[in-house]
Amino acid sequence: MKIVVLVKQVPEADKVAVDPETGTLIREGVASILNPYCEYALDQAAKLKQTYLEEDIEIIAISMGPPQAKIALMRCLELGADSAYLLSDRKFAGSDVWATSSALKEGIVNLVPDFDLILTGKQAIDGDTAQVPAETAEQLGIPQITYGVDVKLDRRRIEVKREVETGYQILSTRLPALVTMSKGSNIRRIPSMRQVLDARKKLLETASADDLNIDDSKIGLKASPTQVDKIFAPPIKTGGDIIDGSDPVLAAKKLLDYLVENNFLKR
Template identity: 40%
Template sequence: MNIIVCIKQVPDTSEVKIDPVTKTLIREGVPSIINPEDKNALEEAIRIREKYGGKVTVITMGPQQAEEALREALAMGADEAYLLSDKAFAGADTCATAKTLATMIKKLEYDLVFCGRQAIDGDTAQVGPQLAEQLGIPQVTYVKEIKVEGDSLIVKRTLEDGYEVIKVKMPVLLTATKELNTPRYPSIKGIFEAYREKEVKIVTASELGIDPQEVGLKGSPTRVIATTTPETERAGEIFTGNVKECVQNLVQRLVEKHLI
């Protein structure tokens, strides 16, 4: 089974800062990680390959530094990796991102495409569904459980008030939630192979054969007007003492603020 996993390198959200002038994320000096739910997607892809055979390919779009995310994915157990990196891809919204990823995926053989449910730096949950539309394949989102049955999948997806079970024929795109599994840590052997033996293939816009006007900022219908972080207006208060004293103090403060 050929499985493709789309991952994204994102800033560690505990470290995110906003430029007060440009209203964009300050990425310099900020630690980057693989988007958490993309790791769940990768873990599930590796588990399926281990059980049924095949190949796991990871793809990301980003600057050269995104190669680190792909190396980590290779260390976890992915077989090959592609980095879509070109100035023409910069500033892409979810629509342009999906188009670029789809153009690459169409050049590969695949039975199953995985994405994380959403990225922690944007929280749109749009790239997966838009990618499925670009590829012309069915999609199942918010996946928490998967069972392979011949050329089909039995998928359990999370709903606000329960879950839904769907049978879908491959090829199909799935978006993974954190409930799907617990991602593994790379092994020493996996790390060695990822950095010494395996290759991250760099792909540019010209190599993709894609029109620069249809990707990146030029191909993005979305425009971000402003980005802000919540301001803390007052300091928090910590109550000390036993449970009864803390509850009494809390109730008193709530009464003083006319909240109860």
């Protein structure tokens, strides 16, 4: 069985800011990491591989990004992927959700045509759109289950525990299918020395748009229905009254007064 894990390299999101003078992104000094939700997807793939030994699961990590995204794929190899492909080409630059999922679809169809399951993170922490997985599933014409927290295999079917607003639902579908993961083990795993060394022996290849025979009309800025009009810094809020709470009795009294004055207490 082949499991494709789609991953993204992201800047540590809360360190990115907009230069208020120029309106451009300040990315200097911001480290790039493997998107945490993608790591959950990889964890889930590794867990399936260990649980269903009879399925002889092979894990293939695929990412689209600039050449340095290889670092994120190397981490995937350390954490249990068997091979990895980076879709990297200047032609992909400026791709929005639709164009990105087009490229990923072509990458999957060309590199792993016999895939059984695709696992992804529910969203990337930089764009936060959560849209690429569903659009990729649609372009591949396969069913999807979003916001998964656990996946079980049953021959050619999967059962997924999915987060919904009121709790969870258990959904089942036939393979091939795509599942997005919302959660996993919340401990950041540190690969062993052995895993780090082994990862260097695994396949890590880069494929260009031409390697994948992707039509230029399907990728990049020109194929993107959405365009960024402008970026700007969010409006800065000013704080209200902040009081000292070293005397808890007095602080509690002031809090009560504030709530009474503003008519919050109904009883």
